[in-house]
Amino acid sequence: MPIRYFMAILAFCGIFTTTNAQASLKLPATIKVDPAALEFEPMCDPKIPASWRKAQVIEGVQIEASEQCSPDNPYLIAAVVKGTNNISMNTLMETGLSPDAVIKTDDIDGDGDPDRITIKLEVIELNGRTPDFEGLVPQFEIAPGITPGAWVFAPKTSGMSTENFESLRANYLLRLPSPVIRVEVGDIVQIVVENTHYFPHTIHLHGVDHPFSHHEYNGGKYGNDGVPQFSELDLMPGQRRVYEFQARQPGTMFYHCHVQTHTHLAMGLAGMIIIEENRPNNWLQTLNVGGGKVRHPSVAVKEHYDQEYDLHYHAMDKELTQIIQKYNDPRLIAREMNRRYDMTDSTEDYFTLNGLSFPYTLRESMIIAEPDQKIKLRMLNSGGELVAIHTHGHHATITHYDGTEHNPMAWITRDVFDMAPAQRLDLLLDTTNDGLHSYGEGAWLFHDHREKGITTDGMSEGGSMSMIAYKSYLDEVGMPIAAHGTDLSIYFTKEYYQRKLPIWQHMDEAGFLGPPGVRSGFNPETKATMINLLGGFIAGILIYLLITRRQNASAAMASIAAKIKGLKGGKANG
Ligand SMILES: [Cu+2]
Numbered sequence: 318m319p320i321r322y323f324m325a326i327l328a329f330c331g332i333f334t335t336t337n338a339q340a341s342l343k344l345p346a347t348i349k350v351d352p353a354a355l356e357f358e359p360m361c362d363p364k365i366p367a368s369w370r371k372a373q374v375i376e377g378v379q380i381e382a383s384e385q386c387s388p389d390n391p392y393l394i395a396a397v398v399k400g401t402n403n404i405s406m407n408t409l410m411e412t413g414l415s416p417d418a419v420i421k422t423d424d425i426d427g428d429g430d431p432d433r434i435t436i437k438l439e440v441i442e443l444n445g446r447t448p449d450f451e452g453l454v455p456q457f458e459i460a461p462g463i464t465p466g467a468w469v470f471a472p473k474t475s476g477m478s479t480e481n482f483e484s485l486r487a488n489y490l491l492r493l494p495s496p497v498i499r500v501e502v503g504d505i506v507q508i509v510v511e512n513t514h515y516f517p518h519t520i521h522l523h524g525v526d527h528p529f530s531h532h533e534y535n536g537g538k539y540g541n542d543g544v545p546q547f548s549e550l551d552l553m554p555g556q557r558r559v560y561e562f563q564a565r566q567p568g569t570m571f572y573h574c575h576v577q578t579h580t581h582l583a584m585g586l587a588g589m590i591i592i593e594e595n596r597p598n599n600w601l602q603t604l605n606v607g608g609g610k611v612r613h614p615s616v617a618v619k620e621h622y623d624q625e626y627d628l629h630y631h632a633m634d635k636e637l638t639q640i641i642q643k644y645n646d647p648r649l650i651a652r653e654m655n656r657r658y659d660m661t662d663s664t665e666d667y668f669t670l671n672g673l674s675f676p677y678t679l680r681e682s683m684i685i686a687e688p689d690q691k692i693k694l695r696m697l698n699s700g701g702e703l704v705a706i707h708t709h710g711h712h713a714t715i716t717h718y719d720g721t722e723h724n725p726m727a728w729i730t731r732d733v734f735d736m737a738p739a740q741r742l743d744l745l746l747d748t749t750n751d752g753l754h755s756y757g758e759g760a761w762l763f764h765d766h767r768e769k770g771i772t773t774d775g776m777s778e779g780g781s782m783s784m785i786a787y788k789s790y791l792d793e794v795g796m797p798i799a800a801h802g803t804d805l806s807i808y809f810t811k812e813y814y815q816r817k818l819p820i821w822q823h824m825d826e827a828g829f830l831g832p833p834g835v836r837s838g839f840n841p842e843t844k845a846t847m848i849n850l851l852g853g854f855i856a857g858i859l860i861y862l863l864i865t866r867r868q869n870a871s872a873a874m875a876s877i878a879a880k881i882k883g884l885k886g887g888k889a890n891g
Contacts, residue, residue: 321864326857345834350818358461358809361386361794362680370795376404378600381612381624384788386795387680389607390489397472397604398613400431413490415473419603426503429598434500435507436603437473440514440586441491442466445641453642455479455487460674460773462811465638465667467585468514470495470572472604490606493672494699495572495588497605497627499615502567502595508560510552515647517551517576518586519543520560523739524570524720525590527562543575551576564592567617568720569695569741579660583637587699589629589741592720593617608681609671614693622745623690628682630736630765630781631672632665632700635774665700666774668765670781674773676808678783679796686748686787688758694744698736704770704781706734708746710761711785712753717743730754733766746785758787760797773814 365387372382375395383389392411396404400421401414409416421431444453444464455478458464471491480486500506510520521543529548531539540548541560552558574586593601596616605611611618611625618625640653668674671682686692694713698704714730716723719741723729730753734742747754764771764782773779786797799805804823812818821830862873 321861324860324864347828347831348834349822349828349831350812352823355807355810355812355818357806360676360680360796360806360809367794376408378613381610381614383608383610383612384685384791384795385608385610385681385683387608388795389605389610389612389681391612393490393604393606394602394612398600398602400434400603413474413476413488415475418473421603423505425505426595428595430501430600432501432503433505433507434603435509436498437509437511438470438495438520439473439511440518441469441471441478442514442641443469443487443491443493443585444638446643446645448645452485454485455491456485457487457492457672458677459493459667459669459672460677460779460814461809462814463667463674463773465633465635466641467493467633467638468581469493469585470510470520470574470588472496472606473511492606493585493669494629494631495586497588497629498572498590499593499601499603499605499611500564500591501593501599501601501615502564505563506561508572509557510560511557512552512554515554516581516651517545517553518574518581519545519549519552519558519576520572521575522560522562522570522572522590524568524741525562525572525592526564526566527560531559531561545576566720567592567594569697569717569743570720571697571699571739571741573699577655580637580654580658582699583633583660583663583701585631585633587631589627589695589697591627591695607671610685618693621691622693624684624686625693626684626695627671628694628696629671630696630698630700630704630706631669632702633667633669634663635666637663638667663701665702665769668700668770668772668780670783675771675779675782676805678781679805683784683786683797684746684763685791685795686746686785688748688750688755688787690748692746692748694742694746696734696736696742696744698738698740701738702767703738704736705766706736706764707766708732708734708761708763708785710756710759711746711748713744713746715742716745717741748787758789760787760790760799761785776814776816778808779814 369388369391370383373380373391375391376399378395378398380391380394392408395408396412396414397419401409401416401418402420418437420435423431423433425432443457444466447454453464456464474488474490476488478488478491508520512518527541529542531541542548545551570590572588572590574581593615594617599616601615602611602613605627609626609628614625637658640650644650670678673682712730712732714728736742749755750757763785771777771780771782784797790798792798807813807818819832825831866873
């Protein structure tokens with residue numbers, strides 16, 4: 318290599334490296350996010366009266382206490398235990414249910430409880446787009462500021478889909494997930510779907526003993542299995558269909574829409590359906606809308622357990638959920654969702670337990686335990702991937718797979734519970750402190766152990782994470798008490814889930830881990846690097862000229878120097 322090239326490159330690299338090393342030493346200042354600028358939500362839903370937490374009797378129905386800070390509406394529980402046809406108008410008005418939402422009649426076997434059960438469901442869109450204004454309606458947040466578009470089966474209501482004219486928040490009955498349905502072996506059950514949506518839907522009763530064809534309708538030609546290609550036609554918008562069955566076997570089962578199932582199920586048209594064992598005077602909580610604790614368990618469950626919870630795990634792909642937020646035209650939504658959206662490229666972003674993600678799971682979906690209890694957990698995975706639910710501090714026992722009792726001699730006790738899509742597990746959670754079933758009292762996490770299962774849109778802390786919280790570890794409003802007095806309030810801000818809050822700022826007095834200073838344009842290092850590059854380039858050219866044109870060097874330098882800075886080229890010398 319000629320010396321002139323070598324020297325030019327050497328000069329360029331030397332200047333660049335030296336000045337860039339200096340620039341990289343200058344770190345930006347830490348700028349703290351001002352806590353006063355954040356919008357902290359109350360940890361408990363302020364619209365839910367504290368009196369709902371107590372054990373109470375409404376319409377003669379015994380309702381167990383729920384220590385959650387946002388417990389389920391006890392009037393709703395009374396209404397769905399007695400039937401909306403068997404309660405006072407006052408109680409009905411407290412529920413928001415339509416008077417024909419749950420009709421219970423006819424004690425056919427004479428054992429003291431109604432055996433003909435009619436449940437009316439509508440199809441509701443949550444967080445969808447409206448042409449009338451900016452924003453989503455009706456709004457249902459799974460976590461602060463997180464509003465995936467969704468569809469659910471919902472009990473038939475009598476009011477508006479929003480709370481009132483001022484609030485866009487969804488009526489409390491319209492929420493994820495679709496409600497748990499609970500009936501008894503031998504009940505003649507009619508699920509009436511009124512398609513209040515702009516797309517066709519059906520209901521498939523997965524695992525529930527049901528006849529393939531419908532005996533009472535259309536000369537037995539009407540299907541009952543919910544599969545449009547084989548058992549029936551799609552239930553078109555505005556149509557109504559009755560699904561009828563009389564189950565012979567008990568178990569924790571599953572129902573979901575079977576129209577374009579890959580998208581409709583993922584959008585939320587999926588729920589648990591539980592067939593209870595037949596017992597005398599077995600008035601069941603026919604719908605479980607909300608946090609999962611069964612506040613009026615069946616006779617058979619009470620024979621063996623102190624408490625019961627319905628735990629429905631679901632996951633949603635952000636890209637899919639946003640389709641109904643981009644378009645309001647059913648033709649465009651149908652094209653996007655079922656022709657352009659590719660399920661094989663999908664990624665699940667939102668992981669929910671009973672329709673909510675952390676921290677809202679702490680409001681209503683915790684398992685609240687006391688020592689020496691036997692707690693029945695019924696779990697469903699309606700997401701598209703396997704989940705791995707882990708119980709901190711406890712080993713629980715699987716008693717049923719997919720609603721079928723496992724041989725008690727071969728029951729398996731473990732601390733991670735894998736559930737494939739559509740699977741159900743019934744667990745016995747024993748809180749005896751023996752070092753195996755329980756390690757003692759605490760506020761123990763209860764979460765999907767896939768790492769993404771504890772994230773919301775890829776960010777921790779989130780996902781379907783909940784707790785097994787002992788009563789001694791709850792504060793007066795029903796929130797878990799952290800051992801070090803950790804402040805959970807940052808999770809109750811939209812800013813946290815908008816990624817605006819640094820993870821450890823609130824603990825970091827030294828400012829090592831706060832957010833780096835905000836800059837506009839190029840950051841100082843980049844700017845310095847670019848100036849240095851330019852300087853090095855100019856210097857390289859000068860050196861090149863000095864070497865190659867010695868004879869003209871003085872003149873050239875003087876000329877360039879004069880042009881650039883008006884300096885005299887005294888130093889330039891060949
Ligand atoms: Cu559907």
